[in-house]
Amino acid sequence: MSKHIKVGIVGGAGYTGGELIRLLIHHPNAEIIFVHSKSNAGNSLHKVHSDLIGETAIRFTDELSSNIDVLFLCTGHGEAKKFLEANAIADHIKVIDLSNDFRLAQNSQLEARSFIYGLPELNKTAIQSAQNIANPGCFATAIQLGLLPLAQAGLLDEVYTTGITGSTGAGQGLSSTSHFSWRANNIQAYKTLTHQHLGEIGQSLLQLQPVGKIDLSFVPWRGDFTRGIFISSTVHSEKSIEQLTAMYKDFYESHPFTIVSDDPIFLKQVVNTNKCIIQLEKVGTKLVVHSIIDNLLKGASGQAVQNMNLLFGIEETAGLKLKANYF
Template sequence: MKIKTAVIGAAGYTGGELLRLLVHHPEVEISYIHSNSQKGRKLEEVHPDLIGESTLVFTDVVSTSELDAVFLCLPHGETRPFLEKHSFGGSTVIIDLSTDFRNETNGFVYGLPEVNRDTIQNSKKIANPGCFATGIQLALAPSVAAGFTEGAALHITGITGSTGAGKKLSEPTHFSHRNDNVSIYKLFTHQHLTEIKQTFGQLNDSFTNDLLFVPYRGNFTRGIWITAYFPFSGSLEEAYETYEDFYSEAAFTHISRLDIDLKQVVNTNKCLVHLKKEAGQLVIYSAIDNLLKGASGQAVQNLNLAFGLDEKSGLRLKSTVF
């Protein structure tokens, strides 16, 4: 019997990306797709690339019964009041893609599989990590866990595609602003830093390091590139062995001893990590697709874990490469 699921807030970028995965997931049946703004419209009218893939029609009615799982793709700050108004059964797996429950328990487990895989498998409430948070954590988690970063400020830069800002138009996401342009925002204050520190504290209870994060808006559509570095007295080989051991059972995070580039991961649920040692610093590059491993793909990965499925089910995707 297939997993009956619904997507709440299915008209945006993350909701659309979820639907692209779920309509082809071999173990999932989509019961309904929800949107207050698009009610009555066919799926293909809102997400034109899905023409011929489904006959689903958007509804503004929320049904909480007979669902095995529900994905919440609501804007940040709207999930908590939504769940206060709509009560799902205790057996329904809830996967929230907003920030609302990432930094506290309330019964939610933080859904970063590379760190919390076993807990996710036994959870009914999963808070999906943020996109920048995913790229940064996967770049630095093995170093934090091994104590490589002890006492050091962690310098991090990250550049994200325009889809990371959501579907609603604003000046920084407008083509005229974004094209042929790069800009910085939320210098050292990005909202994802809280959840990152939470995970690093879980991996190493002595972690108190400063995270000096410079986020960039990129002039491309999708993908995140992270560069992080800190002083390191060990060898590059020691670092590689530590990272390869940490991710030895990870389904989608891969350590590459060859240089990496962003297009290797765009349109996939992969994270690629590459290491260098220069000028006494361990330098880590990581690359993800912000809409997949940074959002909807990771949400499906968490669904698979919660239901005891093959972790890669519905996620065997090919990168764009060129």
């Protein structure tokens, strides 16, 4: 008999909450028990996520239930910690937090709850035996997956990274830079060298390469599209492209969602999937690692479901065999 996982979702009205609902209503091992939203209590889910019309009869609620196995927190940054402090969540309930509240080691403990950083390609064994998961950030996921094999080999020193993200990376709330009239035919660098994901990236790289200093410079960009992240990281390497490609393929051999491509990659290959695709290019001693993900799936809700699958000992790819939006 297949395992049956009862799910609760807090913050179901936003982008990540909506993506999580879309994944879980068709997940072979999961059942959504409630979707919590005070402002939308009583409304059908499709009143907020209009593409769900005809897909589910679930309504938003402002009440919590202990009749669940796992609770997903799709709240804003800083709100997950407040929610757990304000609400008594039964000890048997596993928590998967999609905010940045518990990602750093110094913030990973909240009373009796201890959070494991949920990047499966780095911490799969720890995730499988964990009770609570801090889901990684979207930029952090794409950058780390591009650099982890180099860190394991002790080859990181100076890293220069640029990355561009779609408008959904800014969340559902409107701002001057998320309006269509601003985004259309436009790009902009933002949070240059100060992005909030730098802390978790550095933490993960040091986990694999604890000796020596890793100097990571990151310039993120806002792009003229809705979803996806394209990262390019430049490092120095004396190894041949053949050696490096073999090293990357070996590192990710047992990880079903991270693929190393021998051909040039492009964003449409990953949009609407839980994949990360990596491509290496080398000129002289300069290695460029390209990595691409869908920011709402592998960068958020898809990875959260992947972590749920690992937590409950079911097939890692369950509910995540998705088709890319190629055209």
